[in-house]
Amino acid sequence: MSGKLPAHPLDHPPVGWLKRYIYSTDHKVVALQFLFVSLAFFALGGLLAMLIRWQLAFPGDVNHPVPILGKVMGWADGLMPPDFYNMVFSMHATIMVFFVIIPLLVNVFGNYLIPLKIGARDMAFPFMNGLSFWMGLPAGAIMLAGFFLPGNAAAAGWTSYPPLSAIWQNNPAEWPIVPLVMNFIAGFLCFGYVCSHCIQLGNRFLNVGVSILLSAVAAAGWVMMVQTIAFDGQSAWFLSLLVLGFASLLGAINYITTVAMFRCPGMTMFRLPLSVWSLFITAILVLLATPVLSAAMVMNLMDHHRLTGFFSDGGVPLLHQHLFWFYSHPAVYIMILPAMGMVSDILAVFSRKPVFGYRPMVYAMGAIAFLGFVVWGHHMFQSGMNPALGTTFAISSMLIAVPSGVKVFNWLATMWGGNIRLTIPMCNAVAFVSMFVIGGLSGIFMASTPVDIYITDTYFIVAHIHYVLFGGSMFGVFAAIYFWYPKMFGKMMSDKLGYVHFVLTFITFNCTFFAMHILGIGGFPRRYADYTNFQLWAHFKPMNQFISYSAFALALAQIPFIINFIGSWFWGRAAPANPWQANTLEWTEAASPPPAGNFIRIPVVHRGPYEYSSPLVAEDWLPQTRVLADSIGTNG
């Protein structure tokens, strides 16, 4: 935050620093809190990826011990043990999926954009909204606690298939001091948030004192409970996702209610920007899918404590896979739909054209969301389930490629005939389309059941998922951050650093992940700590080294982004309210950054969000709120 919010008549009554910046219920503050925490997790997940790449470039090579960590951990010859490698890729995927991409897309931009773009002052349930962030913290702390336990963090892959995940990594014992303190702090902050809003004894000092006392007691109880339930890395993993699931649900209920009930006058559903549509549909996916994951996590926890045998000990291992993928396939769309929506907005703004086929775009997203619930079995073609189901899920999986294709063609048609400004957000948005096409096309190989027999569990899958989640989602996130940064922080980002970051990321990303397709076609297996004992794959070592060097370069390419992100906040040029000449409410009606309450008065909307280059006006943009003398041109 810039520290100086412009005062205006509708500003909230003066509240203390704590409630304005820390325990705030303001949707923008919550969004920024999510943003900072997710980016920190992004750095951690990225470093774990570097470890993976180091291991694959130099498996068992005593001349290349793991830098720093090899010494710190005291490994023989500085070489990574295979169980540590399993832990590293499990946690890399877990953190990137659950603590980076989902929060970045759904929580950061859901929180920030929905009220601003629909002309609302805040979310429908502001307290619950803050709670979804403060509940996320203990979830993160439990996940991180795994790293400090004697058996190390979860190492059964990000899918944690039982019976492997039912094996104890260490016997139940008291936690070491570091995770205890970490979880106490996280619990204290979470309970403190609740207390700060619920305890009203009339006297400020009394309030604060009682709040601190209560939070400390509650946090102590929380830590005792958590260390009993989560005694090893794998149970910490299950418990963390259970808690995180609750936090996501609080957010999802909020977004759905807000979009349904809090639209400003004139903002019909079909005048919503596509980003809001995508976040709305995503929230529905979160609401319907997350409880299934939570149920699976509870069952796994009970199995882990040897209380039940749902999945192991005579239970049905495939049941976990069904439940897990019933959540995690919709989760794939949770991780891409918001990026699709935001990219649609950005493409329209910088092509200075209406989005081509607005309604087909909405219907396509609806179709993707619906079909997303009936394709989970394509993760399980070789799992040993009934082969007849293989054909069923192949049909639905092929079907879901159709609406995805419709979206791509509509994006291209949006650019066609435009007046394209290649700003940094636009570069990232176009990269999103381009990378998503590759990720989507490689998905067809997997949907074809016989081909999947060969390529499943190879690097082809790894390439595919990274083209969708990094090439797709992360370029979408970068585009969105570059696009809305002026609104969020009231400062313009540096163009030079932005282009450097984009070009380097784009090149190194493709060097890293495109090569993985080739490994995959060679049958190169996932999750192997060392492949050199196989004559089938030992000769892929130079290719792996090329990928690793590209990956290291990709990590370094993020440095300009970090400098730009932090530096622009302090030294950036002040941003005007509408630097991109965009039409939607957050640009035309709110200051940069918007004050508490967002708008001076609630806007009234007269037309759709994409009236660029309209013949009705001389300039090439026509804000949603502008009243035209002859009041026609309300199409869209």
Add this chain to the structure above:
Amino acid sequence: MDRLFDWIFWITVVVMVLVQGAIVVLMIRYRHRAGRKARYIHGNARVEIIWTIVPAVILGVLTYSSKQVWTAIRYAPELRPRAVKSAKILVIGQQFKWNIIYPGPDGEFGEYLVYPKPSDLRWPDGKRHGGVIGPRDLPADQVEFEINRYISVENPLGKVYDDPKGKDDDYEGAMARVMEVPVNRPVDVYLTSKDVIHSFTLPNFRVKLDTVPGLMGVFTFTPTVTNKQLGPPGYFEIACQELCGQGHYTMQGRMVVISQEEYAAKYETHGGGANP
């Protein structure tokens, strides 16, 4: 299957080149110029229909051909004429080795993977272990030790000895041995697991299936050339491709294709234990 892969490969390559080309062309052709306005178009129902139907048709064809190949592979034991006698092999996955079991002359497997529970009256093999006839008679502090010993040492495959079908099975020395299969004869590989999920993969034959504890999966393939004809290294590699723990990457097996006569002599004329 490889033909299907090639088809998908070329279709996706063409689509990818066209779309990426289109992106580049659009970015150059419609780059920003001062004083020009973009075309004001909201959409076009006809093109929307075209680019919904055309990919749908292509994908429909791919789905249909996928289904044909898939059925032929996964339902091979049912679809095959009865006269064709396949070679059956039971593979039991275990951290971090493959157990290879041949059915012997009768072509049928006995029962495996039956292990004692603390409440059982008798040990499953009918013998005495720990000096008693069943785990229930053991003192509480010895039960776990004796059961673990049974599972890991006494009867690691959990074989049921009095099953008539299993009398002639070739199961001795099953652990981590080289799997031998006959040439030009369908091979049905039955798959299950003793502990966690593994995935039995023969990359050279494009087959792979998870081995799941409690489930019996099967896949079929037909080798067309023996390793003798192929020359060095004289074997094909078997890999595990489902994460199964710390030694996942070491779970390497070997498969050798031998002539039909050799296979029959070794595995189909007499019961287990006698093979060299």
